[in-house]
Structure formats: C-alpha cells, structure tokens
Amino acid sequence: MxxxxxxxxxxxxxxxxxxxxxxxxxxxxxxxxxxxxxxxxxxxxxxxxxxxxxxxxxxxxxxxxxxxxxxxxxxxxxxxxxxxxxxxxxxxxxxxxxxxxxxxxxxxxxxxxxxxxxxxHTPPTLWHLALAHEWDDALDAGTYARSTRGLSLDEVGFVHLSYRHQVTAVAGFVLADETRPLTLLEVSRPELAVAGVDVREEPGDPADPASERYPHAFGPLPTSAVVTATPARMVDGTLVVDGDVLA
Missing domain, CATH: 3.90.1150.30 (Aspartate Aminotransferase, domain 1)
Structure with missing residues (x-):
C-alpha cells in the first residue's frame, strides 16, 4: 500500500x-x-x-x-x-x-x-557512463552500485547521473583519458521511483549552490530500471557511442 x-x-x-x-x-x-x-x-x-x-x-x-x-x-x-x-x-x-x-x-x-x-527531460530518463566490466558485474548481481570512475556507491553515498544534454561534458571531464570499454546506461526515472531509489537534483559543486545541477541516485540502480545499455568508448577525449560521436 x-x-x-x-x-x-x-x-x-x-x-x-x-x-x-x-x-x-x-x-x-x-x-x-x-x-x-x-x-x-x-x-x-x-x-x-x-x-x-x-x-x-x-x-x-x-x-x-x-x-x-x-x-x-x-x-x-x-x-x-x-x-x-x-x-x-x-x-x-x-x-x-x-x-x-x-x-x-x-x-x-x-x-x-x-x-x-x-x-x-522527455523521455523521463537519466544517464550514466559505466565501465563495461562493472556493468557486466551488475547484470550478474541485479544491481549497479558504482558511483563514478574508481569510486563505489558506498564510498560516495550516491550514483552520479546526468541529464541527456550533460552526458558529453561529463564524459570529457571525468573519462577523457579512459581507455577501457564503457557502457552508456539509459535509466528509467519512474522505475527508480518504483524501486524506492531516491533521486535528487543537486549542485555539481557542493561548495557552489548556483553551479549546474545534476541528478544523484541515493541507492543502487536495479538493472531492471536500465532501458538501454549501449557500448561506448573515449576516443581522443571524445565520447563515441555505438560507433558514433555523441552529439
């Protein structure tokens, strides 16, 4: 109820x-x-x-x-x-x-x-770039519990997410030198709500309340909430998704 x-x-x-x-x-x-x-x-x-x-x-x-x-x-x-x-x-x-x-x-x-x-914000989806092997591990576990590159959900307290228009900039800032395969996750916001995962929009720079705001998920992402999982990689600091540069 x-x-x-x-x-x-x-x-x-x-x-x-x-x-x-x-x-x-x-x-x-x-x-x-x-x-x-x-x-x-x-x-x-x-x-x-x-x-x-x-x-x-x-x-x-x-x-x-x-x-x-x-x-x-x-x-x-x-x-x-x-x-x-x-x-x-x-x-x-x-x-x-x-x-x-x-x-x-x-x-x-x-x-x-x-x-x-x-x-x-239509469709109501959020985005996250995962290391491909960590997404594979999540598929086995049923939940994804990484926050960002090199840090777990337990260490940070939330999973870093993005709106669609923020993905390219986030990739360039966080993953510019990453050579390992990536997976771009498209996550259903309603499904996170159904699973009881709180999503809050917060400043990217906690010290600057006026900085650009990003969605943060305060709990592991159920793999069932992931709408698409698309192979991606960084090429010379640019995000390439499924063979194409992400616009």
Missing amino acids: NTWTDVERIALSLPATSARTEHAWTVHGAVFVRERPLRPADRAALGDAAPDGPVLAAWVADEETKHELVAADPAVYLTTPHFDGYAIVLARLDTIGTAELAELVLDAWAARAPARLVAK
Whole structure:
C-alpha cells in the first residue's frame, strides 16, 4: 500500500520540484499533485463509492484523459462535480499500484511544468557512463552500485547521473583519458521511483549552490530500471557511442 512518503519520493525525484506543504508538491511554483480530502458535497455525490482512505489529486493533460482514467479503473480513479471543467483526477492512494502511482505523478508533473522543462527531460530518463566490466558485474548481481570512475556507491553515498544534454561534458571531464570499454546506461526515472531509489537534483559543486545541477541516485540502480545499455568508448577525449560521436 502506498503512503504520502511514496508520493513525496516520486514527486521530489522530478526536475525543479519542491514541497509546498506537507502533502502538496510543486514544479516551478505550480502544484501538480496534492492531498485532497473529500468534502461533504463530494461524499454526497459519490455515495457508497466515496473512499475512506487518503485521496490524491493529480493534474492530467486534459479532461478527456481524466474521464478515460476513471472509466478504465474506477476502483482507483474518481472525480466529483466539483472538478468539472478541471483537468484533475482523484486517485485512491491506498489502492493504486506503485508503478501506476509513479506514472501518474510523472504525467502530472508534465502537465504543469513549463514546456521547455518538459521538452528537456522527455523521455523521463537519466544517464550514466559505466565501465563495461562493472556493468557486466551488475547484470550478474541485479544491481549497479558504482558511483563514478574508481569510486563505489558506498564510498560516495550516491550514483552520479546526468541529464541527456550533460552526458558529453561529463564524459570529457571525468573519462577523457579512459581507455577501457564503457557502457552508456539509459535509466528509467519512474522505475527508480518504483524501486524506492531516491533521486535528487543537486549542485555539481557542493561548495557552489548556483553551479549546474545534476541528478544523484541515493541507492543502487536495479538493472531492471536500465532501458538501454549501449557500448561506448573515449576516443581522443571524445565520447563515441555505438560507433558514433555523441552529439
């Protein structure tokens, strides 16, 4: 059964998010998911179908999407006349599955975030360059527990990740002189949330809060969360992925 802690973990793993109140989360100041207790008028409209447990309000793309969700799974999703005209769906937090909750929160974020931010982080994947032999070891173990070249998750406390537009610069900075085979990992952010791995966006330079921010995963990466694993290598300080220079 999911709790508000699960919602918070998923919501705060997404870019430019913060908590407005204990059970409300925003992206660039716009609420995208929050607790919405049912009011007497809501309960009157729902009758016996009114849930007793916690209810999550999540923004969706449009009203059509809201009605499609309610029609497809009324055991999880609901709406009331109060929300007529609003692209907001209600979900029973103690009924929705963890993977579905992650998808709902991600869609809510995309519905409320600025278009430029959404475009920059779509699809919702993160990236990591691993030494090929360490990725092979991870496949045997089921989890990847390296932080960056030469350092483990236990030593650093988190796995260094990147957004797509940061990969080339990170490779040049960290791996410019690396001669061993690499593997470029594309990691599903929702799958990390489902696995309970916290992802936080933090300054690349801890001493400079205004420095460029990078995603950090505070736990081992399940290999099941890796969408693609592509052979890569450094050639004269440039990242080459699957035979091509990464643009």
